[in-house]
Amino acid sequence: MGNRNILGLGGAVRLLRERCLFTAEQLREVLGTCPAVLLEEPSTLYHQFQYAYFRMGxxxxEMVKARLFQMPFAELRNRHIFLERRGLYETPHKGQTQTSNPKLKEILQLPEKDFLASLAYSTPEEFEVFKKLLAREEEEKKEEEDEDALYTEDDDDDLDSDESKTAQE
Structure with missing residues (x-):
């Protein structure tokens, strides 16, 4: 168990350095401000990094200054998609945006009521309803994917049974 933690610690550091391309100085700051990253699964860290880098631009x-890894990924995603759907955040295309997006630091570090009042121009009730609807949306999407996988498996079974009938005849 002890060895696994040591390997995990090295894995998180290696991931942040080699795959996320943080400089040594940036990595020191991440570890100093958010030491819990060392306990995270590297795949979870990488997913959060990729979301901020590609989806949010x-x-x-900026990730280091904003302390990206201090907020759970689900909350970051909720806040980002909420802003996006309200027309207050634009996903950059090839690094360019037509609007000036809120800073990541504001999205992450403002307490929820301040985030809603000054960035999202919304009420806590609207945000709660949005989070429930988003969760339902994701659940329905997951169910559709599961159904698609079942139909694909069923189709494969049908092909197998047709071939076996032909072979028997």
């Missing part, structure tokens, strides 16, 4: 330097 945020560079490593």
């Amino acid at each position: 945020v560079q490593q330097k």
